[in-house]
Amino acid sequence: MSSRRLLLPLLAGLLLACGGGAPGTVTAYTRPLPVPPILAPTSVAGGVAQYDLTAAEGATSFFPDRPTPTYGYNGMSFLGPTLRLIRGQATRITLHNGLLPDVPPPMTIPELAMNVDGVPNGTTLHLHGLMAASTADLTPASCCDLLPTGGSASTSVFTPDQASAMLWYHPHPFAATGRQVYFGLAGLMFLDDPADAALNLPHAYGVDDLPLVVQDRRFNPDRSFDYKTLTQDDDGVLGDHILVNGVIAPYAAPAATRIRLRLLNGSNRRAYLFALDDGRSFLQLGTDGGLLPAPASVTQVMLPPAGRADLLVDFSGDAGSTRYLVSRPFKLPAAPGTDPDAAGPGSTLVEGNAFTILQFRVGATQPSAPVPATLATLPPPDASQATLTRQFDLELNGDNTINGQLFDMNRIDQTVKAGAYEIWRVTNFTPNIAHPWHVHGGQFRVLDRSTGPLEPNDQGLKDTVRVYPGETVRMLMHFDPRLSGTYMFHCHILEHEDMGMMGQFVVLP
Numbered sequence: 001m002s003s004r005r006l007l008l009p010l011l012a013g014l015l016l017a018c019g020g021g022a023p024g025t026v027t028a029y030t031r032p033l034p035v036p037p038i039l040a041p042t043s044v045a046g047g048v049a050q051y052d053l054t055a056a057e058g059a060t061s062f063f064p065d066r067p068t069p070t071y072g073y074n075g076m077s078f079l080g081p082t083l084r085l086i087r088g089q090a091t092r093i094t095l096h097n098g099l100l101p102d103v104p105p106p107m108t109i110p111e112l113a114m115n116v117d118g119v120p121n122g123t124t125l126h127l128h129g130l131m132a133a134s135t136a137d138l139t140p141a142s143c144c145d146l147l148p149t150g151g152s153a154s155t156s157v158f159t160p161d162q163a164s165a166m167l168w169y170h171p172h173p174f175a176a177t178g179r180q181v182y183f184g185l186a187g188l189m190f191l192d193d194p195a196d197a198a199l200n201l202p203h204a205y206g207v208d209d210l211p212l213v214v215q216d217r218r219f220n221p222d223r224s225f226d227y228k229t230l231t232q233d234d235d236g237v238l239g240d241h242i243l244v245n246g247v248i249a250p251y252a253a254p255a256a257t258r259i260r261l262r263l264l265n266g267s268n269r270r271a272y273l274f275a276l277d278d279g280r281s282f283l284q285l286g287t288d289g290g291l292l293p294a295p296a297s298v299t300q301v302m303l304p305p306a307g308r309a310d311l312l313v314d315f316s317g318d319a320g321s322t323r324y325l326v327s328r329p330f331k332l333p334a335a336p337g338t339d340p341d342a343a344g345p346g347s348t349l350v351e352g353n354a355f356t357i358l359q360f361r362v363g364a365t366q367p368s369a370p371v372p373a374t375l376a377t378l379p380p381p382d383a384s385q386a387t388l389t390r391q392f393d394l395e396l397n398g399d400n401t402i403n404g405q406l407f408d409m410n411r412i413d414q415t416v417k418a419g420a421y422e423i424w425r426v427t428n429f430t431p432n433i434a435h436p437w438h439v440h441g442g443q444f445r446v447l448d449r450s451t452g453p454l455e456p457n458d459q460g461l462k463d464t465v466r467v468y469p470g471e472t473v474r475m476l477m478h479f480d481p482r483l484s485g486t487y488m489f490h491c492h493i494l495e496h497e498d499m500g501m502m503g504q505f506v507v508l509p
């Protein structure tokens with residue numbers, strides 16, 4: 001029996017409690033939205049912009065009564081500063097691991113343990129969405145050769161050459177990614193193409209261009225994170241508190257003008273159907289990897305874990321009013337005859353239930369620049385360019401498998417030629433879970449879905465796509481002729497990835 005209906009009154013009670021301001025509870029919409037600071041280069045020597053990131057432990061006051069042990073970068077106790085990389089600028093990033101070796105080595109599943117370095121709190125750095133040689137990730141495959149506590153390592157020097165986009169960075173240690181991200185290791189990474197300034201889109205960071213990292217977390221009574229304590233957490237950990245930029249239920253105070261929202265679903269498992277509380281339409285300007293050819297009018301955007309959306313909301317007529325960013329209710333995907341809640345919901349905030357995320361206290365009217373009719377030159381994908389089709393079966397033969405196999409760092413699953421165009425078909429055989437499919441090292445184009453038409457959020461440059469139960473999604477891959485190395489593909493439900501739903505491909509020059 002579905003437990004969703006029973007939980008609704010409970011949830012309503014919880015929300016009331018949140019608003020009541022009882023000791024130790026969060027009074028919703030009383031804390032301002034923090035904006036992650038922009039990380040300046042440590043140096044620019046020999047034409048190379050050098051950035052340094054240090055992962056360390058901290059304590060974060062999500063609740064008024066006592067802090068939560070967390071991780072963060074560069075002195076932030078949770079999350080990290082925003083990198084702003086410039087197209088054409090040679091760049092290197094050095095990662096320093098200041099985490100304490102206070103957790104057991106990552107993997108306890110016998111058939112996978114042999115594949116994992118036994119390094120407590122060893123970490124890595126993955127630049128999610130970046131088109132670069134695989135040595136721009138730490139380590140090259142960014143999963144297996146862990147940087148131990150006290151260690152430092154640098155990426156190769158890379159020169160970004162891709163469209164303006166909001167990307168992000170996070171650790172990628174096999175079997176421990178879910179835990180490290182949950183504890184706070186993640187940050188935004190903008191790719192700025194100076195040529196896009198001519199578009200005159202809102203671009204005042206944190207003012208009319210708001211970065212929003214949306215995550216859900218579950219807490220123990222002592223306010224420590226409750227991570228992976230339930231059987232159903234193997235299907236991905238769901239939280240019952242929604243954080244934006246590391247704060248539960250914050251408020252933003254934009255002017256009454258056009259506001260750009262840069263959404264990242266930074267959650268381990270939860271998908272969101274983002275909308276405004278009054279159901280108004282807004283413009284989608286871009287998707288994971290950059291701007292769409294033209295703005296698309298939508299009323300909601302479904303983002304799976306790791307998905308991003310670049311949105312333009314018109315608050316011009318809302319001076320003095322209060323609006324909310326919400327997640328609308330949606331039906332959990334399920335094949336006929338299956339119960340999506342069969343294993344229990346895993347959280348009092350069931351996936352697919354409605355909730356509010358962020359309050360907007362709209363200020364005084366400010367003039368808005370006109371919205372450009374054209375944003376980017378991006379012809380529709382041409383499937384006839386492909387010379388090869390590869391098939392990826394998700395969980396056809398066993399939990400967390402891709403093409404019947406769990407991840408093995410000693411196995412290369414696919415070999416690709418640099419410069420090639422290929423069609424990758426991904427089929428989800430799981431009856432009740434949508435898997436967010438992610439490929440490292442580039443951006444792809446979604447060609448079609450077997451279950452229906454593409455949404456605006458499927459268009460443009462993509463690195464993560466939600467594949468529904470029973471569905472096949474086809475995408476056109478283009479492997480940059482200048483880039484080579486060993487890359488990953490995987491499910492971006494972090495607990496799935498940690499349990500082996502991941503593979504490697506090598507791009508040969």
Ligand SMILES: [Cu+2]
Nearest residue numbers: 435491493496
């Ligand atoms: Cu998955």
